[in-house]
Amino acid sequence: MEKPTRLALLKEIAEFLNEETETYSMMNGALKYLIEGTEFTTGWIFFIDDVGQHELVSHFELPGALARDNCKYMSEGTCWCVQAYQNKKLTKASNIINCSRINLANRAHHEETNGITHHATVPLRSGEELFGLLNVATPYKTTYSEEDLELLESVALQIGSAIKRIILTDQEKEAARISERNRLARDLHDAVNQLLFSVKLTAHAAQGITKESVSRNAFNLIEDTSQQAVNEMRSLIWQLKPVGLEQGLVYALKNYSEILQIKLNVSVDGLINLPSPVEENVYRIIQEAMNNTKKHANTGEVKVSLTQNNQYLTIDIEDMGNGFNMSQVNLNYSHGINNMRQRTKAIKGTLDIKSIENKGTNIHVQVPL
Structure with a gap:
């Protein structure tokens, strides 16, 4: 199958990203488009937090050595690109000459590496905000051209912008959910909770009026049940709104x-x-x-x-x-x-x-x- 032109590939990825609303499916899909639309044969994405902790959040067509034991070699040990990213020395798409993790996988399972020895890396960013790294590799290739690195930077910028958009959208949704929970909490407290409390008081008062034992037992049961319902309602209100x-x-x-x-x-x-x-x-x-x-x-x-x-x-x-x-x-x-x-x-x-x-x-x- 003929590969799309780089401009066509960027357009396909942009159209895909614009429709995605979930972070992980977005990254998986973008990575698939990138690998299938270029000469790269595998890729993976790390999320990296403010203290340098990183998490492998997406990968596509990893060779067997790197995919072994739930991607053990991709998740453990030191990693130059993560350290450079954390030290703010990795600011653009770069060739990684010597990857310690790929080296370890090569030494342990050389026959399962599919010729992967080096990779390229690029930060995922939106403006000045950084989210992690996008890495790609090709068999028996030790360096990547300026055109390859420019393509990576464009794709990384697209993915970073999509991550930021999804974060902002989720924050808006969460604010709307909180507002709705607070409204429901007020309604439950002002209406249902007060009605239940009134039933309880009425049942208690009725017990003092009637002398018939069956009626007294019935009113007592109503009072106890109403109190249980009041307790459950308070619990629900607290779950909706942490008063x-x-x-x-x-x-x-x-x-x-x-x-x-x-x-x-x-x-x-x-x-x-x-x-x-x-x-x-x-x-x-x-x-x-x-x-x-x-x-x-x-x-x-x-x-x-x-x-x-x-x-x-x-x-x-x-x-x-x-x-x-x-x-x-x-x-x-x-x-x-x-x-x-x-x-x-x-x-x-x-x-x-x-x-x-x-x-x-x-x-x-x-x-x-």
């Missing part, structure tokens, strides 16, 4: 634990002073963990440790409940855990879950500040 968060994260967590009727032990090391978006997402993560404990752990106690220094906020959430066998449970199908992962990712953090049957569950979150 009390303006008085601090610990205050809000303790108030929510009282609504859930579980015992919360909180330890704090350092001054917990967080930007509002980080604070709300951290609250939601811990809230989700507390909900899971209430529903599944068969224990009424949760321990939360919060530690903040100049670089990180570290959160450990622990219960001594049922736990579960991690080899037999697919965490990807848990709505609650996926919610925690999404919120952790939104604040560029990492989340690790460990659980042992009959010994409880520990959730470890680290957020860069």
Whole structure:
């Protein structure tokens, strides 16, 4: 199949990117267009955070040696291009003369490298904002032409602009969701919650009027059920809108634990002073963990440790409940855990879950500040 001209390829990629609304499918698709439309045979993308931590987020047609063990050689050890990127020495598309990771893969599995020995790299950027690196390679090729590098820079700029657009769109959607949640919380509090409370008071008053035992028992049941519904409604309102968060994260967590009727032990090391978006997402993560404990752990106690220094906020959430066998449970199908992962990712953090049957569950979150 004849390759498109470079101008036609850039147009195809631009049209594709303009229609994409999800970051990872966008990168996968753009990488596929680039590799299939050029003489490059493989490519991969790293996201890199502010402290230099990098994550392999997309790849296409990796040779067997580089794809082995969940792309082990692409994710571990030192890497010149990542270090140069972090030190702000990598500002444009460049030839990488000697890649330590490809060298390691070559030495271990030479027969599976498909002739890949060198690669080119280019930062993903939008304006002055950097997101990571786009790398490409071709068999038995050690340097890439100026035309190749210019094409890479154009594609990287397109991808970087698409990443920024998706981030801004997601922020707008999140702001709209927060506004709608707040509206629902107000409506539930002002209408439904007040009606339930009125039913409870009416049932209580009716018990004092009637002398007939069947009626008294019925009114008592109505009162108890109404109180349970009021408690559930308060919990729903708190999940929609973290009332009390303006008085601090610990205050809000303790108030929510009282609504859930579980015992919360909180330890704090350092001054917990967080930007509002980080604070709300951290609250939601811990809230989700507390909900899971209430529903599944068969224990009424949760321990939360919060530690903040100049670089990180570290959160450990622990219960001594049922736990579960991690080899037999697919965490990807848990709505609650996926919610925690999404919120952790939104604040560029990492989340690790460990659980042992009959010994409880520990959730470890680290957020860069």
